[in-house]
Amino acid sequence: MTTVAPARPVLRAGCDMHAMVFRGPGLRFEHIAVPDVALHQGEVLVSVELATVCGSDLHTVDGARHADVPLVLGHEQVGRVVALGPGKAPRTVDGRPLTVGARVVWGVAVDCGRCRTCRLGYPQKCASLRKYGHERMRRGWELSGGFASHVQLLARTPVVIVPDDLPATVLAPASCATATVMAALAAASAVRPLEGAIVAVSGAGMLGLTAIAAARSRGATVVAADPDPGRRADALAFGATAVCDGSAEGWRSALRGVRHGYAVALELSGSPRAVETLLPLGDVGAALILVGSAFPAGTVPLDPERIVRGLTTVRGVHNYAPEHLLEAVRFLEGADHGAFAGLVGSVHPLDAVDVALEAARTHASPRTGLSPA
Numbered sequence: 001m002t003t004v005a006p007a008r009p010v011l012r013a014g015c016d017m018h019a020m021v022f023r024g025p026g027l028r029f030e031h032i033a034v035p036d037v038a039l040h041q042g043e044v045l046v047s048v049e050l051a052t053v054c055g056s057d058l059h060t061v062d063g064a065r066h067a068d069v070p071l072v073l074g075h076e077q078v079g080r081v082v083a084l085g086p087g088k089a090p091r092t093v094d095g096r097p098l099t100v101g102a103r104v105v106w107g108v109a110v111d112c113g114r115c116r117t118c119r120l121g122y123p124q125k126c127a128s129l130r131k132y133g134h135e136r137m138r139r140g141w142e143l144s145g146g147f148a149s150h151v152q153l154l155a156r157t158p159v160v161i162v163p164d165d166l167p168a169t170v171l172a173p174a175s176c177a178t179a180t181v182m183a184a185l186a187a188a189s190a191v192r193p194l195e196g197a198i199v200a201v202s203g204a205g206m207l208g209l210t211a212i213a214a215a216r217s218r219g220a221t222v223v224a225a226d227p228d229p230g231r232r233a234d235a236l237a238f239g240a241t242a243v244c245d246g247s248a249e250g251w252r253s254a255l256r257g258v259r260h261g262y263a264v265a266l267e268l269s270g271s272p273r274a275v276e277t278l279l280p281l282g283d284v285g286a287a288l289i290l291v292g293s294a295f296p297a298g299t300v301p302l303d304p305e306r307i308v309r310g311l312t313t314v315r316g317v318h319n320y321a322p323e324h325l326l327e328a329v330r331f332l333e334g335a336d337h338g339a340f341a342g343l344v345g346s347v348h349p350l351d352a353v354d355v356a357l358e359a360a361r362t363h364a365s366p367r368t369g370l371s372p373a
């Protein structure tokens with residue numbers, strides 16, 4: 001029999017815990033104070049050092065994506081452990097016990113570990129999945145997103161300790177953009193080894209640039225597409241060998257000299273046209289990994305004979321498993337820190353979240369920062 005230690009309230013009033021609450025599209029965020037937090041066994045309180053605005057935060061704010069409100073947005077951030085719940089300290093993804101003072105990133109989702117989908121090996125699709133920055137605020141879990149001074153991490157949250165000397169701007173996107181790219185590359189390399197492969201990357205925003213650098217670091221040659229010329233320039237800077245605008249002619253010209261077509265394509269833009277364009281451009285046995293189509297955007301015509309004769313694998317990747325967060329941090333540790341830090345444009349005070357979202361909306365940089373300090 002296991003005994004559950006009672007929750008204990010920590011950091012009572014005076015410790016200034018607060019969050020910016022999203023109340024619905026078109027409404028201003030509301031600043032709320034959270035006077036105390038009761039941590040249960042396995043839970044962790046983290047002070048947020050820096051959060052970054054993900055594209056899905058923007059979709060929610062702009063009403064393109066439904067969300068139950070009130071809600072504390074934000075699921076890309078880095079912070080420091082300030083308190084642990086009672087009982088045994090929770091362990092990180094790689095088995096290290098968490099201690100107060102550890103600098104950490106944490107996964108966007110918490111699974112139950114017991115339901116059918118968890119047992120099938122898809123914890124990211126758990127039947128009772130809880131996601132930071134995605135759920136209606138409730139009493140006892142007010143600090144549930146990164147647009148806050150602190151976040152209350154639930155038991156079973158995947159946590160990874162990160163080095164003190166890595167810039168927060170490099171680390172904050174680990175829990176969404178970088179880990180998702182790691183999951184996409186894992187899905188691809190289960191079909192085709194990346195070493196020596198031609199990898200096509202569709203979309204050169206935060207995920208695309210990360211994917212280019214990560215595929216390069218695994219020995220691939222990368223061809224990338226984005227309709228935006230500025231992003232194409234970024235793609236070249238992050239290691240793409242050739243770039244194009246994403247049209248069929250563009251891809252054909254960018255892949256000129258590649259005799260058999262791509263071995264792996266990562267579709268990160270979510271454009272149905274991009275999916276349709278990429279499908280016939282693969283080598284025999286190619287893997288087309290769909291990541292961007294996480295919102296309704298229409299359907300595409302499909303030639304099943306092409307898939308059969310091409311021995312093509314089409315695979316969807318949504319969210320990621322805890323090990324991908326660890327891989328994300330390892331990748332960022334070894335990456336070009338200056339280049340990745342440069343992907344976060346302006347950094348705004350937490351209270352100016354409306355201004356930060358406006359800056360994010362211009363897409364001047366792949367990410368915009370929010371700092372509670």
Ligand SMILES: [Zn+2]
Pocket residue numbers: 054055056057075076176177
């Ligand atoms: Zn995200």
Ligand SMILES: [Zn+2]
Pocket residue numbers: 111112113114115116117118125126127128129
């Ligand atoms: Zn589950």
